[in-house]
Amino acid sequence: MVSPDKNQSTPVMLILLGFSEYPELQVPLFLLFLTIYAVTVVGNVGMVVVIKINLKLHTPMYFFLKHLSFVDFCYSTIITPKLLENLVVEDRSISINACITQFSIAAIFLMTEMVMLAVMAYDRFLAICYPFLYTVSMSPQCCVLLVTVAYTWGIISSIVLSYSILVLSFCESKIIDNFVCEYNVFLSASCSDKHVSEITLFILVNLNVFCTFIIILTSYLFIFVTIIKMHSGGGRYKAFSTCSSHLMAVAIFYGTIIFLYCIPNSKNSSLIVKVGSVFYTVVIPMLNPFIYSLRNNDLKETFRKIIDLKTISQ
Template sequence: MVSTDKNHSSVVMFIFLGFSDYPELQVPLFLLFFTIYAVTVVGNLGMIVIIRINPKLHTPMYFFLSHLSFVDFCYSTIVTPKLLENLVAEDRSISIKGCISQFSNGVTCVVTETVLLAVMAYDCFVAVCYPLLYTVSMSPKLCSLLVTMAYSWGIVSSIVFTYSLLILSFCETKIINNFVCEYSVILSASCSDKHFSELIRSIFANLSAFCTLIIILASYLFISITILKMHSASGRYKAFSTCASHLTAVTIFYGTILFLYCIPNSKNSWLVVKVGSIFYTVVIPMLNPLIYILFPFLVVTLSVSSTI
């Protein structure tokens, strides 16, 4: 369990720096992030309600999309309220248990979303490559099983990551030059041996990323081959419209993660890291509903204009 050094009399805390270096931007940023959060809540919950009440949307694609919207709503709710509080409050501290709790809940959402994106890539693969067998292949039972698998792996990963932190002892207050609790920051505040925790993090993080990326890349490889073999322009447009929204969401999601990992660890890069983290944790949950609403409309518009 989480413990502090016996010789250390004070309670271990984390202090968010956030955007405190720019005091003149605190109010504008609060209004901006509050607006983004409001759009995120309305967009994702609205998407779920529309999908549930409209029988025409009771398809595997929209079934998965409703769960993606739910995960995005949860993830945004885990991160954004604390971010808004830190923009207006004098006290930006959070306890070690609170920080681990935020991280744990965030891991559940992020890992679940990566698996859902892989499942949705497989759904696109079946829809484009085997359209005649789509209804049989993507049965309601299979769809429910795939979603259950996504949530289960997210929860298991969260438990493993959290356990790897709870076995550590912490003995110093740590300043976080960000607005969200991250694994590396929590780990750096530990005064016990970290090798086992780092090994667990490396295995599970790489396993999740590798497996989901393989499924996504393999699905789109076969989709691309199938589309190139189509002789009909309308058939290509239809196949593209099936995948365009999901491909855009995947590109933004993984592109942002890769961007953050590629940033060199230097003082000058911290602002870029914060902006990238904002985009990853706050903006992307807002973008997904917009992507799935706007892209089908744009594809249909382009299809109609090309036939005129």
């Protein structure tokens, strides 16, 4: 197991270029990403607090939503501060060990989010297709178990991916045209055989994406059939409204990932990849609280009460 080359006395560094090729945009981008991060923190922490203090929201759906908001907050906090730092400093270097640490922690929450989205789809499937068995099927113990599985799988996936990086050798410092420590950064910087690491990445990522997407797709297929069979227009609207926010979040999340990994190689593709990476690492964690609050009257009512209380106290 090797990190930097044993014969080297100086540590191997990676220089993350980020958006340095656009010097005139550094300050506007810093202000933009700082605003996005502030909204992300307020939105996701606010979502967790609102769900915790409102007893009306102590249901399985909101329990999972609370953990999704926590995952989004953690994921954004791992990525965005380094992005902001690289926009204002000239020294954009980061050590291999620090880069691996950032990747490992970020991977935990990214993989956990995939599983959490699948769990939320399964929850909606039970609520709509088997409403009379829902309370028994989604007991508090079952909810805790499902969330535990999501976090556990995220940790296991991160350990496997991190180990496949640690077996690589890094012989010299290298300039990387990226703003975040993604897996491909280590493959580009390595001077050893990458075949095993590439296979590990391919199998694990595709396994996660395929399994979670199949669960989501199957759940919504049954949900769609059940909604079509409903005779009441009000029942159809209520069933659809409980799923629309989650469907939108899934579409944005998976759509961005599919777009990122399906674009053709070209001279302009590096910018497209960076913009796409910014979207799913920085923007999506900000969007999720708005998406879930948009069509949810319970959440909007609770937020409104909190704002009214603050206004009265002032």
